[in-house]
Amino acid sequence: MTTVKAVSGSASEVASAKASPRERLLDAAAELFEREGVGVGTDALCRAAGVSKRSMYQLFDSxxxxxxAALERRARAVSAFLLPPPDAPGSPRERMLYVFRRLEEAAQDPGYCGCPHVSTLVELKDLGHPASVVALRYKAETLAFLRAEAERAGAADPELLARRLALVFDGAATRAGTGVDRLDGLALSTAAALIDAACAGR
Structure with a gap:
């Protein structure tokens, strides 16, 4: 959930590592789209990646x-950062709160831009767009993780708890990413209160 630079390296760092043109395009795209939106033109994208337009269209149809593809690449890194490893120790409560600790950690970065999945969905406003499909899939995977842990924790309604936690996550990420608010433990404490209330007496 950190910035693109922290997760996958900036375009310049990738170029210096002699990445392939495809990798340079995807990393430059992830960085530019997150910072400036998916409306960034192909000229700017090619300049940032150090790739010609001809090469770009040889690699991608559109x-x-x-x-x-850039969101897919980014999303894998985001999921690896946000979710605890399947075999990591910890109670279901701690595993759910892990997600919010990571969010709070990411939000401290001055370059934090919020959840890339939500940003993409809001900007495109087209659930059928290939990037929206990617975003929805990864949001569903996070929701499924929260639901499974909520069930393990004995929540009265695991589905409802997972949806509430997802709502807190997306709202907190958006407020922090737009500079409207500082989290300072607010997302974590809110998630903990929801979990404890849903699992009270269990």
């Missing part, structure tokens, strides 16, 4: 395909 800009929409680049947006989707």
């Amino acid at each position: 800009k929409d395909a680049i947006i989707a």
